Amino acid sequence: MLGGSGSGKSTLIKLILGLLRPDAGTILVDGEDITLCDEQELTEIRKKIGMVFQEGALFDSLSVYDNVAYRLTEEGIDEDEIEHEVIRMLRFVDLEDAIDKMPIELSGGMRRRVGIARALVGSPSIVLFDEPTAGLDPPTARTICELAIKLRDLEGVSSIFVTHEMNNLKYLTSEYAIVDSEGEVFFEEEGDKLCLINTKVMMIKQGDIIFDGTDEELKLSSDPYIHRFIRGR
Amino acid sequence: MNPVSRFLVELQDITLLFWRMLRGFRKQPRYFDEMVRQMDSIGVGSLAIVSLTGFFTGGVLILQAYPTLEYYGAQSSAGQSVAITLIRELGPVLCALMVAGRVGSAISAELGSMVVSQQIDAMRALGTSPARKLVTPRIVALIVTLPLLTVAADIFGLFGGGVVAYYLYGLDSNSYITSLRMGITIEDILGGIVKPIVFGFIIGLISCHKGLTTQGGTVGVGRSTTDAVVLSSITVIIADFFLSKVLQGFFWEYAFLGRILDVRNRNSCGRAGNDLNGNTGDRVSERRSCFR
Ligand SMILES: Nc1ncnc2c1ncn2[C@@H]1O[C@H](COP(=O)(O)OP(=O)(O)OP(=O)(O)O)[C@@H](O)[C@H]1O
Ligand SMILES: [Mg+2]
Numbered sequence: 001m002l003g004g005s006g007s008g009k010s011t012l013i014k015l016i017l018g019l020l021r022p023d024a025g026t027i028l029v030d031g032e033d034i035t036l037c038d039e040q041e042l043t044e045i046r047k048k049i050g051m052v053f054q055e056g057a058l059f060d061s062l063s064v065y066d067n068v069a070y071r072l073t074e075e076g077i078d079e080d081e082i083e084h085e086v087i088r089m090l091r092f093v094d095l096e097d098a099i100d101k102m103p104i105e106l107s108g109g110m111r112r113r114v115g116i117a118r119a120l121v122g123s124p125s126i127v128l129f130d131e132p133t134a135g136l137d138p139p140t141a142r143t144i145c146e147l148a149i150k151l152r153d154l155e156g157v158s159s160i161f162v163t164h165e166m167n168n169l170k171y172l173t174s175e176y177a178i179v180d181s182e183g184e185v186f187f188e189e190e191g192d193k194l195c196l197i198n199t200k201v202m203m204i205k206q207g208d209i210i211f212d213g214t215d216e217e218l219k220l221s222s223d224p225y226i227h228r229f230i231r232g233r
Numbered sequence: 234m235n236p237v238s239r240f241l242v243e244l245q246d247i248t249l250l251f252w253r254m255l256r257g258f259r260k261q262p263r264y265f266d267e268m269v270r271q272m273d274s275i276g277v278g279s280l281a282i283v284s285l286t287g288f289f290t291g292g293v294l295i296l297q298a299y300p301t302l303e304y305y306g307a308q309s310s311a312g313q314s315v316a317i318t319l320i321r322e323l324g325p326v327l328c329a330l331m332v333a334g335r336v337g338s339a340i341s342a343e344l345g346s347m348v349v350s351q352q353i354d355a356m357r358a359l360g361t362s363p364a365r366k367l368v369t370p371r372i373v374a375l376i377v378t379l380p381l382l383t384v385a386a387d388i389f390g391l392f393g394g395g396v397v398a399y400y401l402y403g404l405d406s407n408s409y410i411t412s413l414r415m416g417i418t419i420e421d422i423l424g425g426i427v428k429p430i431v432f433g434f435i436i437g438l439i440s441c442h443k444g445l446t447t448q449g450g451t452v453g454v455g456r457s458t459t460d461a462v463v464l465s466s467i468t469v470i471i472a473d474f475f476l477s478k479v480l481q482g483f484f485w486e487y488a489f490l491g492r493i494l495d496v497r498n499r500n501s502c503g504r505a506g507n508d509l510n511g512n513t514g515d516r517v518s519e520r521r522s523c524f525r
Contacts (some may be wrong), residue, residue: 057351064282071359
C-alpha cells in the first residue's frame with residue numbers, strides 16, 4: 001500500500017484490525033464482516049492477525065523478551081516453548097543480545113524490529129505491516145522485505161505492507177523466495193521464466209484509493225500524482 | 234455535547250466497562266498473577282499511609298471530644314465515641330479517599346499513558362481484552378484490599394485515640410478499652426466492611442474508565458488523572474451517605490430488638506460512667522446477650 005503522509009494508510013490498517021470502527025461500509029476478514037462483530041468476536045479474529053505498529057507501540061513496562069512472548073504467554077503456552085520461539089524470532093530480527101533490555105533502552109529502529117518480532121510470533125495467517133522499514137538502514141530494511149517475501153511465498157501468509165520507499169516496492173513486487181533441495185531459502189528476480197502475480201499495489205490519496213493493480217500497471221500509469229510519487233519529483 | 238448527555242454517555246461507558254469486567258471472571262485466562270501483583274502494590278503499598286491516617290484521625294477525635302465529654306462527666310465513654318465515628322464513618326471514608334488519591338491516580342495515569350502510546354491498541358491487536366487484562370485485576374484487588382486496609386486504619390485509629398487519651402488526658406487505658414468494646418457493635422463492624430467493598434469497586438471502576446478513555450496526549454493523561462481522583466472521591470462521599478442509610482435500614486430488621494435494648498444500655502452506660510467497676514462488666518455481657 002502506497003500513499004503520501006497523512007493519506008490514511010494507518011487509519012485503513014486500524015480499520016482492518018477493528019481498532020477503529022467505520023461509519024459506513026464493510027470490512028471482510030477471511031470472508032467475515034468485522035463491522036458486525038462485537039469486541040469479543042473481534043478479539044478472536046485478531047488472534048490470527050499480526051500487526052506491526054508504525055510507532056512500535058511496545059509495552060514499555062515489559063522487557064523485550066516479555067513483549068515478544070506476549071501473545072504466547074496469553075495463550076498459556078509452555079514456558080520452554082515460548083522461550084524457544086522468542087529466541088528464534090529475535091534472532092530473526094537480529095536482536096538476540098537485547099533480549100533482557102527494556103524498550104526505553106532501545107533505539108527507534110531496534111524498537112521497530114522488536115515490534116515486528118512481536119507481531120510474527122505465533123505464526124499469524126495475516127500480517128499487517130505499517131511502515132516497518134521507516135527509519136531503518138538499507139540492509140535491515142532489505143531483511144524485512146525478505147521476511148515479508150518469505151512469509152508470502154513459503155508460509156502462505158497474506159499481508160498488507162505499507163511503505164513509502166520505492167526500493168521496498170521493487171523488492172516486494174519483483175522477487176520471490178524458493179527453497180532448494182537442501183532447505184536453503186533463495187530469492188530470485190522475476191523474469192522471462194516467471195512473472196510474479198501474487199502481489200498487488202494499491203495507492204491511497206486523501207483517503208481515496210486512486211490506484212489498484214500490478215506494479216507494471218503502476219509504472220505505466222498516466223496519473224501525474226502517481227508519476228510524481230514514483231519518481232520522487 | 235450538553236452536560237446531561239455527556240453524563241449519560243459517561244454512565245453508559247462505565248456500565249459497559251463493568252459488564253466487560255464481569256465477563257472477565259467467566260472466561261479463561263483469569264490473570265490471577267496479575268491480581269496478586271495488584272493487591273501487593275495497591276494493598277501492601279497503601280498500608281503505611283492508611284495506618285498513619287487512621288492513627289492521627291483517632292488521636293484527633295479524642296483530642297477534640299475529650300474536653301466535652303469531661304464537661305459532662307462522661308470521660309469513660311471516650312473510647313466509645315472514637316469507636317463509633319471511626320468504624321462506622323471515618324475509617325472507611327478516609328481510607329477510601331487516601332486510596333483514591335494514591336491508587337486511583339496511579340491507575341488512571343498508567344492506563345492513560347498506555348492509551349496515548351498506543352499500547353492499549355497493541356494489546357487489543359494481540360488478541361487480549363484490556364478490560365479483562367487490566368481492569369478486572371485492579372478492581373478485584375481494590376475490592377479485596379480496601380476492607381483490609383480499612384480494618385488496619387480502624388485499629389490504628391483506636392490505638393491512636395488510646396495513646397492521646399492516655400498521655401494527654403491521663404485516661405486509664407483499662408477504661409478506654411472497656412468503653413471501646415462497648416462502643417463497637419456487630420452492625421458497625423459489618424457496615425465498616427461492606428462500605429469499603431463498595432468504595433473499592435467505585436474507585437477502581439471510575440479510575441479505569443477515566444484512564445481508558447484518555448484523549449489528547451500528555452495533557453489528556455493529566456486531565457484524566459485529576460478527573461479520576463476528583464470523581465471517585467466525590468462518588469465515595471455521596472455513596473457513603475446512601476450506604477449508611479441503607480445499612481441502617483438493613484440492620485434495623487435484624488437487630489430490631491437488640492437495638493432498642495442497645496440504646497437503653499448505651500444511655501445507662503454513659504451515665505454509669507463514673508463508677509466503672511464490676512457494674513459495667515455486667516452490662517457488657519448483658520448487651521452481648523441481647524445480640525445473640
Ligand atoms: N486519532 C485521530 N483522530 C482524528 N484524525 C486522525 C486521527 N489519526 C489520524 N487522523 C487523520 O487521518 C488522516 C490519515 O492519517 P493516517 O495516520 O492514516 O496517515 P498515514 O497515511 O498513515 O500517514 P503516514 O505515512 O504519515 O503514517 C490524517 O489527516 C490525520 O490527521
Ligand atoms: Mg501511518
